[in-house]
Amino acid sequence: MWSEISYGVLLIATSFLTALAALYVVALRQGASRREARVIADMASEDTVFLFDGRHLVDATPKARGLLALGPQGVSDWNRLSALLTPRFPGFSTEMERLAETGIALLEGANGKEAVRAWWLGGIARIAVLDASPGPDNAITDHQTLSALNSELAILRKVAAHMPALTWQQDPEGKVTWANRAYLKLVGESRPEEDDLTWPLPRLFDTTRPTGMSDDLAPRRISITVPGGEVQWFDCIAIRQNDSAMFFALPADATVYAELSLRNFVQTLSKTFADLPTGLAIFNRSRHLVMFNPALIDLCMLDPAFLAARPTLFSFLDQLREKQMIPEPKNYKSWRQKMTTLEEEAANGVFEENWTLPTGQTYRVTGRPHPDGAVAFLFEDISSEISLTRRFRAELEMSQAVIDSMDEAIAVFSPAGILAISNDAYTDLWHSNPSETLGEIGIHDAVRLWREGAAPSGFWDQAQAFVGNPDEREELRATVTMADGRAVSCRLTTIAGGATLVGFSVAAHLPGEACKPAQHGVAG
Structure with missing residues (x-):
């Protein structure tokens, strides 16, 4: 009986184990089927696949080749793919460099709706671009919307390609992930020894934050030296895009050279102003001092620190008043009014005192x-000039006083025949004061006056011919009769500088000597 019971237990146990084994096999087959289905599903969704042997494209699906055609022209297939995927999948370049070591890589797109899956298969890199959330809603786009998007995309590509400004994008690591045609052209010019561009592209400019600058995207001026030693300048601005930055560099060579020329011109002017004996003070529109030279400090005895502080015009004039470097007014109110007038007249270009x-x-x-x-x-110190003028005027007044004290009537004519000097005796004799006559008195006017005040005589023609004639070196003498009957001795003598001195001496009336002919004698 026990044997029967044992046999029954053994049969039950064996059946149970057999059932468990069957269930395990079924489970394995179902799991394999699910994995196979999942792999088949994944493979079915991988309609954008690239096969690369190193950097050489071995094969690609039609959709993958269509995607590759959208990349930049003139570079290798790998660089074109890198240019397309690096902006969309952060870390793409780094993961691809490590693919031979890791064997597999999975990158999620920046928008969260796409991914890149890569395998290393015996020296061949298999790269697939996947849509992480496929479905009827986002897989099907109406023809009109797609056409509009393609049209706008074509315009944007054309703008980016022909934009004269250098435009490029950098990832958080500072690598150039995208660039327009102008940037690529400059890369080729600056690195002519490189036949093929590599991706990521070379970074031409140092866009790191300068010391002390809080904003690393603040506008700045950058430069690059191209082969041949020529330096090209650009004004660079940047905008933040998530973790990346988009840079725009506008050519600034003309601006830089203009600023350099202006700076050199200002330096030249500054050196010239520094050597001028005339004090210079320039005030801007708001009437603050913006430029002065050392002569201003010396002439006005002002503190350089005061001038360097850019005082206002009225502060400057107040300081001059304190230093007694301005005429002292009768009262301050009238002085301020005068200074206001000074500013207005200077602005109109008519002030001079x-x-x-x-x-x-x-x-x-x-x-x-x-x-x-x-x-x-x-500000010009004319003290010596004023002193010389005063001394010269004093000498003229003294000379005039001397000839005024003479009994002989004197008139001096310039080489051009213009009356320059006469004395009181001349005014009394001919009843005409030249100093009261407006305009110049020429020899013709003087001879006409003499003819009217004297008896007719051929001497006046000789006198007119003598004045201003540089060849006449001999003294001309004659005696004429005035209208009142007085006899007057006349003499004409050439003096220094080609001038002519004419002298008239009134003599006692001598009958029979109404008019003696003109005589020439050696002037002495």
Whole structure:
């Protein structure tokens, strides 16, 4: 009986184990079927697949070749693919470089709706671009929408291709993930020894944040030296796009050279102004001092620190008043009004004054308008000039007093025949004061006056011919009779500089000597 029971238990156990084994086999087959179905499904969804042997494209699906055709022209297939996928899949270049070591790589797209799956298969890289969320809603796009998108995309590509500004995109690691045609052209010019561009593209400019600058995307001016030593300048601006940055570089060579030329011109002017004996002060539109030269400090005795602080025009004039470098007014109110007038006249270009200072110096102050509403003041020490003028005037007055004290009527004519000097005796004799006559008095006017005041005589023609004749070196003498009967001795003598001195001496009336003919004698 026990044997029967044992046999029954053994049969039950064997049946149970057989059932378990059958269930396990079924489960394995179902799991394999599901995995196979999943792999088949994955393979079916991989309609964009590339096979690369190194950087050489071995094969690709039709859709993959269509995608590759959208990449930049003139570069290798691998670089074209890198240019297309690097902006969409962060870390693509890094993962592809490590694919031979890792054997497999999976990258999720920046938009979260696509992915890249790559395998390393015995030296061949299999790269598939997948749509992570396929479905009828996003897989089917109406023809009109697709046509509009393609049209806009064509325009944007054309703009990017022909844009004169250099445009490129950098990932968080600073690698260039995309660039337009202008950037690629400059890469080729700056690296002519490289026949084929590699991806990521070379970074031409250092876009790292300068020390002390909080914003690494702040506008800046950058440069690059191309073969031959020529330096090209660009004004660079950038915008942030998630973790990447888009850079735009506009050619700035003309601006840089213009600024350099202006800077050199200003330096030349500054050196010239520094050597000028005339003080210069230029005030901008808001009437703040923007430029001055060392002569201004010396002439006006102002503190350089005060001038360097860019004082206003009225502060500048107040300081001059404190230093007694401006004529002292009777009252401050009238002085301020005068300074306001000074500013207005200088802005109109009509201000010019001589300032006689308490120190005895004399300054000529001139105001001139400058572009953009600025005004410049020139301070010139004319003390020596004024002193010389005063001394010369004193000598002239003394000389005039000397000839005025003479009994002989004197008239001096310039080489051009213009009356230059006469004395009181001349005025009394001919009843005409030349100093009260407007305009110049020529020898013709003087001879006409003499004819009217004297008896007819051929001497006047000789006198007119003598004046201004450089060949006449001998003295011309004659005696004429005035209208009142007085006899007058006349003499004409050439003096220094080609001038002619004419002298008239009134003599006692001598009957029979009404008019003696003109006589020539050696002038002495």
